[in-house]
Structure formats: structure tokens, C-alpha cells
Amino acid sequence: MGRALAGALLAAGREVTVWNRTPGKADDLVARGAREAAALEDAIGASDLTVACLLNDASVRETLAPVLPKLAGSxxxxxxxxxxxxxxxxxxxxxxxxxxxxAGGIMAVPPSVGTPGAFILYSGARDLFDRVAPALEPLARPHYVGEDPGFAALYDMAALSGMYGIAAGADHAVALVHAEGGDVETFRREVLGPWMEQMLPLQVAGADVSGTVPAEYNPGMQATGLENMLSASREAGVATEQEGHLRAQLWLMRRAADTATG
Ligand SMILES: NC(=O)c1ccc[n+]([C@@H]2O[C@H](COP(=O)([O-])OP(=O)(O)OC[C@H]3O[C@@H](n4cnc5c(N)ncnc54)[C@H](OP(=O)(O)O)[C@@H]3O)[C@@H](O)[C@H]2O)c1
Structure with missing residues (x-):
């Protein structure tokens, strides 16, 4: 991801200094005009804007601890x-x-960095965001989500939860089709894709904070449908570990149906 981010800045004609724990991974960036700093301290001093993108929080803590004082004022x-x-x-x-x-949350994958549709969530002081957003623009569309520095991570994780829910459903769907001898490619193209496209906006709009299900969604009928799907999955021999999304929805629908019937 760091390579993609630096590449997008270079493509926009920006001066870029890169640093990576393991040296020599930036040869392509250097060939495109980046300067590779031999030491982290050199990279820190190269600009008054430093973008960090490492594996996880522990690696950021470990890496930045010795140089944080040197970032003062930047x-x-x-x-x-x-x-x-x-x-x-x-x-x-x-x-x-x-x-x-x-703080930021990247709503992109490396190949989509710098392309239309990609965006990055930012949180922290609004005036700072306004000042640095033009410099960050080449990475992906900057999208501000609030003063609380935790909000970029919050929305990032929540959006990823939605994405993995879709991934779990799609993986289970093709596993079921495959297990019963269906043609996965045809199913993917002619059924799953168009169905997901039709339903996705409704699911996003209908996601409910309280976890309740409106009566017009007929939760009793949906609970029965979900039980059928779980039976079908069992008959096909699909791993029960792939059924988590169905069980989560069944729990909600049963609870809603029980509430409705008192
Ligand atoms: N890839 C994606 O699709 C994607 C999408 C959105 C967000 N992100 C986020 O972007 C971040 C980077 O992801 P990635 O895809 O670039 O992962 P990656 O390919 O595994 O690269 C991890 C980077 O972190 C460095 N690193 C790991 N541990 C370190 C440590 N202890 N000290 C210093 N540097 C360390 C690695 O350096 P070495 O080369 O020396 O190992 C490498 O540059 C992650 O937080 C990820 O969640 C990724």
C-alpha cells in the first residue's frame, strides 16, 4: 500500500521521499523520481507532511517512538x-x-489508489484537514469524518465489516452451488451479480442501529427461509463455518418474530 500511495503522489508531480524498514523495496519508485531515505530520520526531515502506512498499530508505535519528537511542528x-x-x-x-x-482509513486497495472511486477517511482537527487535503488529494478523494481522531478507524472498520459480510455471503453462495454441481461461473455472472446489485442499496439503507426488523419485512417468513438455507447448506455438505452470516440473520429474524407475536 505504501508503494501505491507514494506512486500516486509521484504521478501527481509531487516531491516524495520514501522510507521502508527493509531497504531496496522502492526501486521502482526511485526510478520514477522518489528519493529513498537511508534512515527514517532523513525521511522525517524531508517534508513538513509525513504519511505513515505500516502493517498495524504496533509497528507504527515501534517505528515512530524514537522520531516523534523530531516531527514537532510538522x-x-x-x-x-x-x-x-x-x-x-x-x-x-x-x-x-x-x-x-x-488519522486516516484507506477505502481503496493498492491498484485503485489514485483512481476515481477510491477515497480515504480522515479524522482530527478540521482546520488541519482543510490545510493538508490538497496535498493528500492525489492518493484518493479525501473525506473528512470528524474531529474525534478515532472516527476514521471507526468508519473504516465498520465499512470493512459490511464488506466482509458480503464476502462471507458470496463465498457461501458459490460453495453451495459448487457442492451441488452447479456452474459457478454462470451463477456468478447471471444470478449472484445482478441479485447483489439489486439488493445492496436496500441492505445499506435498511441496516438498523437497534438490530430490529420492521414488521413489513415479515421476520417470521425470513426466519423460515433462513432455516431452509441452513438445511440446504447442510445437505450439500458446505462447512458450517461458512454459515455465520446466515446464523446472525436467523438470530435477528427469530428475535423480531418473537417480539412481534409477544
Ligand atoms: N493492501 C490493502 O488492500 C489495504 C487496503 C486498505 C488499508 N490497508 C492498510 O494499509 C496498511 C499496510 O498494508 P499493506 O497492504 O501495505 O501491508 P504489507 O504489504 O504487509 O506491508 C506492510 C508494511 O509494513 C511494514 N512493517 C511491518 N512491520 C513493521 C515494523 N515492525 N516496523 C516497521 N515497518 C513494519 C513492512 O515493512 P517491510 O517491507 O520491512 O516488511 C511493509 O512496508 C495496513 O494497515 C492495512 O490494513 C491495506
Missing amino acids: TLVNLTSGSVRQARELAERAEEHGVRFL
Whole structure:
């Protein structure tokens, strides 16, 4: 991801200095005009805007601890995935060292960085975001989600939860078709794709904070349907571990049906 981010900045004609724990992974970026810093301290001093994108919060903590004081007066943008608490804690440590800080959540995969449709969530001080957004624009459309530094991580994780729910459903669907001798490619193209496209906006709009199900959705009927799907999955021999999304919905529908019938 770091390579994709740096590449997008280079493509926009920006001056870029890169650093990676294992040296020599940036040859393609160097060939495109980036400067590879031999030491992290050199990269930190190269600009008043530093973008971090490492594996996880632990690697960011470990890497930044010795250089955080040197970032004083400059801006640090952390695009590493992590939790709400981790983002808030890093923001506090940055503030203690006089570092202006934005937390980010990348809503893109490396090939889509810098392309239309990709966006990055940012949280932290609004005036700082307004100031640095033009510099960050080449990465992906900057989207501000609030002063609380934890909010970029919050929305990132919640959006990923939605995505993995879809992935679980799609994987289970093709496993079922495959197990019963169906043609997976035809199913994918002619059935699953069009069906998902039709339903996705309804599912997003209908996702309910309280976990309740409106009566017009007929939760009793849906619970029966979900039980059928679980039986079909069992008959086909699909691994029960792949049924988690069906069980989650069955739990909700049964609860809603029980509430409706008193
Ligand atoms: N890839 C995606 O599709 C995607 C999408 C959205 C968000 N993200 C987020 O972007 C971040 C980076 O993902 P990635 O795809 O680039 O992962 P990756 O390919 O596994 O790269 C991890 C990077 O972190 C560095 N690193 C790991 N441990 C380190 C440590 N202890 N100290 C210093 N550097 C360390 C690695 O350096 P070495 O080369 O030295 O190992 C490498 O540069 C993650 O937080 C991920 O969740 C990724």
C-alpha cells in the first residue's frame, strides 16, 4: 500500500521521499523520481507532511517512538489500519510532542489508489484537514469524518465489516452451488451479480442501529427461509463455518418474530 500511495503522489508531480524498514523495496519508485531515505530520520526531515502506512498499530508505535519528537511542528498522517482507541492514543502522543495529527482509513486497495472511486477517511482537527487535503488529494478523494481522531478507524472498520459480510455471503453462495454441481461461473455472472446489485442499496439503507426488523419485512417468513438455507447448506455438505452470516440473520429474524407475536 505504501508503494501505491507514494506512486500516486509521484504521478501527481509531487516531491516524495520514501522510507521502508527493509531497504531496496522502492526501486521502482526511485526510478520514477522518489528519493529513498537511508534512515527514517532523513525521511522525517524531508517534508513538513509525513504519511505513515505500516502493517498495524504496533509497528507504527515501534517505528515512530524514537522520531516523534523530531516531527514537532510538522504534520503526521497515519493511514495504517487500527482501532478507535489506537488512533486516539496516537493522536494524544502526537499532541504531547507538538505534532499536528490526522488519522486516516484507506477505502481503496493498492491498484485503485489514485483512481476515481477510491477515497480515504480522515479524522482530527478540521482546520488541519482543510490545510493538508490538497496535498493528500492525489492518493484518493479525501473525506473528512470528524474531529474525534478515532472516527476514521471507526468508519473504516465498520465499512470493512459490511464488506466482509458480503464476502462471507458470496463465498457461501458459490460453495453451495459448487457442492451441488452447479456452474459457478454462470451463477456468478447471471444470478449472484445482478441479485447483489439489486439488493445492496436496500441492505445499506435498511441496516438498523437497534438490530430490529420492521414488521413489513415479515421476520417470521425470513426466519423460515433462513432455516431452509441452513438445511440446504447442510445437505450439500458446505462447512458450517461458512454459515455465520446466515446464523446472525436467523438470530435477528427469530428475535423480531418473537417480539412481534409477544
Ligand atoms: N493492501 C490493502 O488492500 C489495504 C487496503 C486498505 C488499508 N490497508 C492498510 O494499509 C496498511 C499496510 O498494508 P499493506 O497492504 O501495505 O501491508 P504489507 O504489504 O504487509 O506491508 C506492510 C508494511 O509494513 C511494514 N512493517 C511491518 N512491520 C513493521 C515494523 N515492525 N516496523 C516497521 N515497518 C513494519 C513492512 O515493512 P517491510 O517491507 O520491512 O516488511 C511493509 O512496508 C495496513 O494497515 C492495512 O490494513 C491495506
